[in-house]
Amino acid sequence: MFKALVIASLYNLSDEQLEFQIEDRRSFQRFIGLSDAKHAPDRNSFWLFRESLKALKLTETLFNEFNRQLDRAGLIARKGQLIDASFVKAPVQRNTPDENARIKAGETVEDWSASKRSQKDTDARWTKKGDKSYYGYKNHVNVDNAHKLVRKYTVTDASVHDSQALNGLLDSGNTS
Template sequence: LQSRYNLSDEAVEYQILDRMSFMRFLGLQAGDPVPDAKTIWLFREQLKAAGRMEYLFKQFTEFLAANGYAAEQGQIVDASIVAVPRQRNSREENRQIKDGATPEEWQDAKKRHKDVDARWVKKNGKTYYGYKNHVDVDVKHKFIRGYAVTDAAVHDSQVFEELLNENNSSRDVYADSAYRSAESIERLAELGFREHLQRKGCKNRKLTTWEQQGNRTRARKRSRIEHVFGVQAMMAGNLILRCIGMIRVRVKIGLRNLAYNINRYALLVTTG
């Protein structure tokens, strides 16, 4: 509920008390004790400590397959940037953080409010600070079948193979030109996948008419993943995460991905 409606811990507590729909979803009745903001925070912390977020996501993925929504017709791989509040660090502090060190002058209280795992990245002329949500989506149903969380500076192609879903009914793999390299094409062939990676021209070699047509054909399938990111942005209001550190961010992004899948399942069940 928190991820679906982009609510703070305090707002979740209030909405459970105020909305019968929230209570029904949680199996609560009038007069039942309601989890307070501290309990909701503690639940996420326990997920983090136990490393169970991936397990929860996998359980729902298995539920989908058992209920007629197995991964079909190929898969699309892409990544979205998830921003966090920008840090106001000096150049020397940023240098130390990039080297994997924490500035010695930071007191414990200051450390708790500093995200040393997030990184800067530039995309389409804009600068972002945060993380990336790398996802694998099946073509037919548009469910997220797998995900990986990295800092924003990690190139999309670095987690390409990790995301590939062996359980998809088709061996077709769609991705944009960021994933295209001689190594990735060779690896896909070794794993038995059919590559449908966008081609990119360069200064000394423009794309042929045939290659441009191929890109347009692939783009029609690949664009389905933009629906996933669009719905997540709509559900979140914005994609800024207000938590600190890779471990907590993995839980929050994992919950967002799970919330998307639950929302998608409810939509498909009700609309057919």
């Protein structure tokens, strides 16, 4: 399942597309260890696996182990690194100005029921790039130039400037 998520990340595939591509491509089947007789896991299985990794806080551990194995196999980038950030949109929250002020202050809005609180995304933030406004998060990513694999990443709310994540992303061993 983890190898399938690596494929999804490398090819920017949705869970639905991942299921289809694994069924369709023999190279993907070989990579994740499926024989001809087996079928790819369905899109819900990928989503549940990803959510389980998040709940168990294993995403970063597995990501680090994956990079350690790449390094051991000689896939160490030494030809530069690409740093970029991209927006991940979240559903816009329809809060009152008072609720927004309390959320930004880190307070819990007591007026909300438990079910309403579970529906609200209180971590996402607004930002503006050019003339366009975005609400959600940012993926800050370091990709090695030689192999085009993600080496480091961090996720922040959208209001965090790209430069704020730069020091945590740069690999000092891969720069002159």
